[in-house]
Amino acid sequence: MPALRTFALCHQISTLSTVNLNKTINTFIGHGNLEEARKLFEQSPHLTNIVSWNSLISGYFKHNNTQQAQYLFDEMPQRDVISWNIMLSGYRNANNPDKVYRCLLHMNRYGDDRPNGLTFAVVISSFLHIDFKHLIPQLHGLLLRLGISLNVFVGSALMRGYIDLDDYKGLARVFYEIVDKDVTPWNVLILGYMKSGFTSEAQRTFDIMPRRNFFTWSTLINGYIENQKLNEARYVFDKMSEKDVVSWTAIIRGYVQYGDFMKALKLFKLMLNSGSTRPNHFTFSTVLYACAGHSAVLVGNQVHACILKSGFPLDVVLLTSLVDMYAKCGDIEVAFCIFESIHVKNLVAWNSIIGGYARHGLAERAIQEFERMLKSGIRPDVITFINLVYACGHGGLVEEGERIFNSMVTEYGLKAEMEHYACMVDLYGRAGQLEKAEKLIEGMPFKPDVVVWGAFLGACGLHSCIELGEIAANGIYTLENDHPAVYSVLSKIYGDKGVCSDITGLDKLMKKWRARKQKAGSWVE
């Protein structure tokens, strides 16, 4: 009997200690002190249980140390479904769907435990927007076979999956199968209807749903904006009795998207005056974009001051928005100073400053920044090269532009897109090398669009070249048979060349093109 008592006592102590050990490990992890947690873990192997292992692994994932997490996981004497789910969500958060997939296969083959609802929710959400999404219906089948009921988590994730696959029947089916729906699946249903363009279905869902939250409102607002129904979005926004920062940002962004920068800025002012909602990073970036679009440097200055006053830490996105705003509003030097203050400059930040110099016609400085960017180890993308070729075109650096354009393909393995060709045509055109521009268009791997033809036509206008101008006009005609700019450029060329007497010929051409004299398109400078 005493022996049994001793055993029970020991057992109690050891259980207690294990609980305490795990608590301490978690406290260390919570304070970001993984080393101490690990030390404690290694010092007391007799006290550790599966929970200690799981805590430590999850701690490594939280601190972005996936390698250690995987290493510990491999060493585990025994794993439960929680261990697997920690691995899956760790890799999902690390944006590594490949590993999620392999981990899932592994679990299926060797796991001691079966997957549960959480397993599927995590896996499905990490398969969204990528090729793995095609596995989602199979996962759906698998979880039904395993008898896992569709709770709001798995169900909502699955609904997202079917939206991603444009399978709206699947979406509705899952929605009806979810037991004990809370507001989330309703929100996802609205999202799905909006994504497929069924705005009235979305509205009907909104009207009949039992409860709504901020997500509901902003999903509806964004849906209307995506479907080009800004007025409806505004109507819904105005109906909100209590507006949160997300819906404010969304509606401001809506106006920005439609080019109504003035209204966007007015709304921002209204937001500040409302006193109830404070702007955040997202709002500021959006508003700065509006300032840039409207060349409203004074408002931009005020927003800048507002950001500084608000005490938000200036992250790279916000700083890039500032760089872009100042560059577009004409103050490239301030833009550069702010750019220099960015500690870790990413590709977008570099593109902004290079684009800024390009627009200011400072081709050498654009190239200089490009070289600095390369030295800092950032790889250029297609946008970098659009900016660079544009810069060379506006700075008269024809050969440099050619070299850069070619290096994009040969050195950086990027594919030249329509925009690059348009910039190159513009570059040759400005320099008066119209034959080269024509040759380039002929050799393009795809049919030129209206921007390419427009650049060419503009150049022909600039250099008063009738024959090539007519080729350009014809090119545009095949795409848009009554572009107004064609008329104004051609009549300029004919005028320059003194072929005014041929005005009846032009009239014929005009009839043929059914062009009307309207405001000239802005792509012809």
Added chain:
DNA sequence: TTAGGGTTAG
């Protein structure tokens, strides 16, 4: 573990 908003070109 599920559902909303941000930066570069066009």
